[in-house]
Amino acid sequence: MWQEQLQITNPISIKKLFFKYEKEFVLEDINLEVKDKDFLTILGPNGGGKSTLLKLIFGINPLNQGDIKIFGNKIASEIPYIGYVPQNTNINLNFPISVIEVVMMGQNDIKKRFFGYKKEEKIKALEVLEKVNMKEFASSKISNLSGGQRQRVLIARALFCNPKILLLDEPTSNIDISGCEQIYQTLENLNKEITIVVISHDISVVLKHATKAVYINKRLTYHDLSKMKDDFKNMSPHVCEIELLEMLGKCKC
Secondary structure (H helix, E strand, O other): OOOOOOOOOOOEEEEEEEEEEOOEEEEEEEEEEEOOOOEEEEEOOOOOOHHHHHHHHHOOOOOOEEEEEEOOEOHHHHHHHEEEEOOOOOOOOOOOOEHHHHHHOOOOOHHHHHOOOOHHHHHHHHHHHHHOOOHHHOOOEHHHOOHHHHHHHHHHHHHOOOOOEEEEEOOOOOOOHHHHHHHHHHHHHHOOOOEEEEEOOOHHHHOOOOOEEEEEEOEEEEEEOHHHHHHHHOOOOOOOHHHHHHHHHHOOO
16 A cells, blocks of 8 residues: 655754854854754853854854754744743843743744733643643742742743744753752653753763763764663762763764
8 A cells, every 4th residue: 555755854954054253163064963852962162152053043143154954944934933041041030020921921922922911821831830840839929939940930931832842052050950950850851742952061960861962162073872871860960071071982873
């Protein structure tokens, strides 16, 4: 019996990407395929191009040279399907705004945001807060939360538009070890439904949860972590990061 062959399109496809600010290249010859429900962590030194790459994927920075496709299409047409948690969220903690109001700011439709939120949108906000284990704080002021709790609220805000891809730029900056683990456990749970791409310096924590890793310092080196997953899961949270980098160096992936 004849059956139609369905083509599977990867969430993110990057080919021969070069990018520079003024005269200096920040990224050189970047090629990457992010598959459905990958949990990809981006590692690398400061100034190596990690945040620049994330901004290019989200369409914040214009392409210089090369190609980025989201689900096989141009970035602009797929932006509604991408959730983005930037490194600097610029939340004014002195402003008296509640957790649920912060989440509903993730509404893509500016007109709806201007005319207020409907009952169904509040229900949706509570649903995404439950996904990040923050529903009980819905009425709390954002200023009263810990750093880790605020970050989970910001993840909920990014989830409000029902993204298929979630991009996060160092979501655990200035958060303690316990808070980091809670955030990455939350991301691992979300990864059952959506593709995750996260920039992180918390190597010993994030590699326990990620399925793929890339190291970026202008150029990109790719690692499939699936064969090393059990090793990462059993590691002490205080494992030496040099040992982790050595393991990645020996990984033939």
